[in-house]
Amino acid sequence: MDIIHSQDSLIIRFINVKYSDLLIISKYCFKVSVDDGELWYHTLTRELIYLSNKELNSIYSDKELNNYLQDHLFLIDNSFNEKKFVDEIKSFLNLVNKTNKGIKQFIILPTTACNARCYYCYELGRKKVSMDLKTALDVAKYIIDNAQGKIEIEWFGGEPLCNTEAIDVICKELNKNNINYSSIMVSNAYLFDEILVKKAKTDWNLKLIQITIDGSEKIYNKTKSFIYKDINAYQRVLDNIELLSKEDIRVEIRLNMDNSNVDDLNELVDLLRDRFVEYKNINIYTVLLRDFGFNINEFENKDLALDAYENLQNKLFKMGYGTKKYINNKIQVNQCMADCDESIVIxxxxxxxxxEHESEDNLIGSIYSDKKDLNMLNAWKETIEIxxxxxxxxxPDCIKLKKCAWNKDGCDEYSRKEMTINLKLKLLNEFHNFMEKEN
Ligand code: SF4
Ligand code: SF4
Incomplete structure (x- = not known):
């Protein structure tokens, strides 16, 4: 047996095993077949182990192995109430996390305007507002007054690069006041050039950028429909990805998939791999577009959508890309910024x-007031239970927020299938890394 990822150190303190002969495999144990054996992952303890086929045949007869699997909750007494145990741990973690640690992540929308016209954009039809320079100064002051320790700034939009003046003002103030921060950005990257990339690196402290590419040249240019004419946006954005990567800014290329571009995305990843093969700080992953009331090209059914998604993720994984997410070391206490007291959207x-996707409704206050809408804050923390x-x-690790647009259909078999695909890839990533180190 090999331990690929150890169990959560906090959970270990709760475990008090009563050894038994009436053993069953935990319902929180997820198995993935690999060469000559299986990976076993426990969704509560987060431990990931590899068992060879020989060991799999002796989990009940090999005393030492059997004790290990009981100690680590992979095997449990059939009368053990696992869900109750998980609920106790979750209540404890919720209590621990109530302490106010201040704000550590500021998600800033310098503008809700954009220079592209993607057909699937959820922001189509929303008001276009750009931050003026006086507000940018006030935002910087708000951050300086509320930041705790090292902070992260996420530039979101709209297209953040449509208002670099506001970003400049905010960063200049933070730099002047020695605020310890780094930033990340979600952008189409069209407006970058060599000078702006250098500025992003030195003045904005930009460490990571997420850029969506919806297809190869023809499909990309048609989908993005940039407001500029007679320019090959696809080539320009690929050039900018190279500039960013050369400046040591990590690039996450996101491939939005719907029924219209599946085959093209498969070709695109080959093109991207060939173009960026030497850049180790570029990753590529895919997501399924969802119908949030805007126009997407739906698959005939959800099974076909998940198959296409899994196939592309697998292809990316074999190329060394795909979800680079690994197992979290700590049990999750938030879904995202929305239910996290340490994050705020400006x-x-x-x-x-x-x-960050709500620029008109479900807001909680203003930088100009100390008062917050506590009812709304609490509403953002309500979770789905079915x-x-x-x-x-x-x-053990699931937090699905009722208000999140991603969960608008609640939780169905397909959302769990998608979670299963993602979890399997995370585990294979861990295993792959482990094997590389071992060899
Ligand atoms: S909300 Fe869905 S994924 Fe989460 S625990 Fe419940 S059934 Fe599972
Ligand atoms: S869309 Fe959902 S997951 Fe994304 S930030 Fe909003 S609440 Fe969180």
Whole structure:
């Protein structure tokens, strides 16, 4: 047996095993077949182990192995109430996390305007507002007054590069006041050039950027429909990805998939791999577009969508890309910024929100007032609970927010299938890394 990822040190303190002969495999144990054996992952303890086929045949007869699997909750007494045990740990973690640690992540929208016109954009039809320079100064002051320790700034939009003046003002103030920060950005990257990339690196402290590419040249240019004419946006953005990568800014290329571009994305990843093979700080991953009330090209059914998604993720994984997410070392206590007390979203006019995708509704206050809408803050923390949760593999680590647009259909079999695909890739990533180190 090999331990690929150890169990959560906090969870270990709760475990008090009563050894038994009436053993069953934990419902929180997820198995993935690999060469000559299986990976076993426990969604509560986060331990990942590799068992050879020989060991798999002796989990009940090999005393030492059997004790290990009991000690680590892979095997449990069949009367043990696992869900109750998980609920106790979750309540404890919620109590521990109530302490106010201040704000560590500021998600700033310098503008809600954009220079592209993607057909699937959820922001189509929303008001376009850009942060003026006086508000940018006020935002910087708000950050200086509220930041705790090292902070992260995420530039979001709209297209953040459509208002670099506001970014400059905010960063200049933070630099002047010695605020310890780094930044990340979600951008189409069209407006970068050599000078702006250097500025992003030195003045904005930009460490990572997420850029969406929706297809190869023809499809990309048609999908993005940039407002500029007679320019090959696809080539320009690829050149900019190279500039960013050369400046040591990590690039996450996101491939938005719907029924219209599956085959093209498969070709695109080959093109991207060939173009960027020497850049180790570029990753490529895919997501399925969802119908949030805007126009996407839906698959005939959800099974076909998940198959296409899994196939592309697998292809990326074999190329050394794909989800680079590994197992979290700590049990998850938040879904995202929306239910995290350490994150805040700042809109172009200084209003405050919790979700970067909500620029008009469900807001919680303003940088100009100390008062926050506590009802709204609490509403962002409400989670989905359905009957199936009692038996679900993901229960120990699952937080699905009711207000999140991603969960607008609640939790169905397909959302769990998607989670299963993602978890399997994370585990294979860990295993792959482990094997590389071993060899
Ligand atoms: S919300 Fe869905 S994924 Fe989460 S524990 Fe419940 S059934 Fe599982
Ligand atoms: S869309 Fe959902 S996951 Fe994304 S920030 Fe908003 S609440 Fe969180």
């Amino acid at each position: 809109l172009p006019d200084g209003r405050l929100g919790k979700c 009957d199936y949760c009692k038996e679900c593999l993901f229960y």
